[in-house]
Structure formats: structure tokens, C-alpha cells
Amino acid sequence: MNFWENITKPIIGLSPMDGITDGSFRFITAKHGQPDVVFTEFVNAETVFFAPQTLMKDLTYSEVERPVVAQIYGHTPEVFYRIAHIVSALGFDGLDINMGCPAKKVAAKGSGAALILNPALAQAIIRAARQGIRDWFEGQNLGDLKFDPEMIEKIRLANRLRTGLEETPARRLIPVSIKTRIGYDRVVVSEWTQSLLEEKPSIISLHGRTLTQKYTGTADWDAIALAVRTAKNSGTLILGNGDLRDMKDVCRRVGETEVDGVLLGRSAQGNPWIFRTKDQIKQTPCLTGTASFHHAPVSLEERFKVILEHSRHFEKQWGIPGFVGMRKHLAWYCRGFERAAELRSQMVRVNSAAEVADRLNNYATSSGQTFHDRPLAFGGIA
Secondary structure, eight states: OGGGGGGGGEEEEEOOOOSOOOOHHHHHHHTTTTTSOOOOOOOOOTHHHHHHHHHHHHTTTOOGGOSSEEEEEOOOOHHHHHHHHHHHHHOOOOEEEEOOOOOHHHHTOOOOOGGOOOHEEEEHHHHHHHHHHHHHHTTOGGGTTTHHHHHHHHHHHHHHHHHSSSSSSOOOOEEEEEEEEEEESBBHHHHHHHHTTTTTTTTTEEEETTTTTTTSSSOOHHHHHHHHHHHHSOOOEEEEEOOOOOOOHHHHHHHHHHEEEEEOGGGTTTTTGGGGGGGHHHHHHHGGGOOOOOOOOOOOOHHHHHHHHHHHHHHEEEGGGGGGGGHHHHHSSSOOSHHHHHHHHHHOOOOOOHHHHHHHHHHHHHOOOOBBBBBGGGGGGO
């Protein structure tokens, strides 16, 4: 079942971001913003062998995130064949292959954006992942591949905890997609896109920079437009990514390039509400370039409730020792309101959800804020 075909265009999804789009970030964004699709942060395919516990934590998700796609990186087709079974067994809606990460430690092993230099291997990886999904769909079990029984039980438990049901997810032919860049050290988007199209992925998501650019400079949307023309009538959809600050930018780029959709990354940090106007774009003639989008401003009360909800979810998933990973999210939330910088300076030092609630209460009290005629109460917010 290819869920991509059921999304009204332009598709507007949450981009995978390493170290950011963990289960808590995705949960909050899906619940309060409702993007068309979300991706996990990229997961090393080889953790299936050397760190199964980490793999299971990285691939934990909640039903509210659907459609949710597991993003995997690596450089060995045989490993992708195996992990495709796990992604399928966990009930994901799709499998995305990362061919765009510019990190030196990833590219040095031939993974991520380094695959742009090795189209034959990239094609082999796509074929292996798709074959793994098909073999799972046709009845092959994890035991047939000699997966550790403890690993198999962890997958069963993860499914039960997520759905509350004893039944395993239905076997489906989930789609394979690619997240990549426009080149390695120069723009080769036409040749690279054509090579990927030979394997007929459902989606190619393009970040408008080369590997050597990393995240510097300006995203090249002309190159993304070239990929759209290259893929025309191929059956593969093209999504664009890079420097999209708001929905007006989204509409402009959709109109200019005719992409089938976009993925938002940095603009969604501390701002799950950005997706709330996505349906307006789907009803707007973006080619005019004059569209404007309106939604009720996010109240300080709602912002604080979401901050606390995110903090609690993160603490539950990662524990008190790992709470430092929440601080960057807290900093992103503290923007655009009076004395935000003051609150932000406090948030980057907190160590628990309880401390977050304390700082929020102190801010509300010192600012004379009341929410529903009472100060924000840690114990009273779901």
C-alpha cells in the first residue's frame, strides 16, 4: 500500500533531522501540527547487529505520527535487506534510504551523500531494501533470517505497547523512498536523479545543497526544479527541501519548481504549529506568488503547555540522565514573546520536566500571567 498516493498535493511533511526528530519531537509535531508525513531521524542499518537496543529505541514511534517513515542509512545491500524486514515488522508506513547526510563520519564509510559518487551501489541498496520488504510481505519471518529470538520478542513487545493489541501488524508492501542532495562537490542533479529513477522509488526528496556545502550557502531550488523535469512522467514524486522559513516560502517554491511537495526542517524546530496552515496551501494557486496564510496566533498558554508536554514525553522516553538532550528544543520554543531571551537562558540549564514547569511558573508569576484564571500548574497540565 503506497500511502503517498493518498496525500493531497503539495505534500508538506516533517524532514528527518539527525539528533532532532526523535520520538518525542515527532509526537509533539504530529499531535499539534499534523504534517502530511513524518520521518524518523536517520538510523544506522548496522545497529541491527551491534546495538539492537539502540535500534529499537530509534525506531520507537506512536500511532499519532502516521504516516510515519523509517529512515535508514548504510552502505551494504545485504544489511538493508535484513533491516527492511524489521521496518516492515514494526508496522512503519514506508522505508526511506538516506543518501544525503553530509557528516564526515557517515560519508567516510560510503554512506549518506557519499552514495552520490557510487550510483551502482545506491541502486543495489534500493533493490535490496525493496526485496526485503517483498519477502516479508510474502511470508518470510525474522526467524527465517536467524534474527536473535530476544530481538524478535522486542519487536513484538514494541508493537503491543504502541497499539495495545496482541495482533502483529498486517503485512504490507510499504514504499521505498530516497532522501538525498543535488550533488557531492558539484551539482549533478539530472544524472543522479536519472540513476535513482531507474529503480522507481516512490519519492525522491532533494535537499538543495551538495555534500561539500553541508548547510552553508543558499539552497539551490533551480537544481530541484531540474530534478522535477527529469522525473516528469516517471511515476516518482519529487519533494524539495532547504531554506523554507514559512508557508509563504513553501507556496513560492511549489509554484516556481512544480515540486510534488516539500519537507520542512529547521522552521519546525520549536514550532510544531507551522503545519497548521498546510491545507490552505493545498487550496491556493501558488503560481501567483501572492498567497498569504492566516492562522490564529499561538497563545502563550498553549506554547507553555506544549513545552511541558514535550518535556514530559522526552523525560519518559530518555530518562533524567538524558534530559540534557531536551534543552535545544526548549531554547527553540522560547522565541517571539516578551522576555523570551530571559526564559531561554534558564531553559538551557534545566535537568528535568519538573524544573521546566518551575521555570514556566516563575515566568508566569513574574509577568503577571494567568492561564484560565490561575498560574500555570505543573501538576494540572496533561
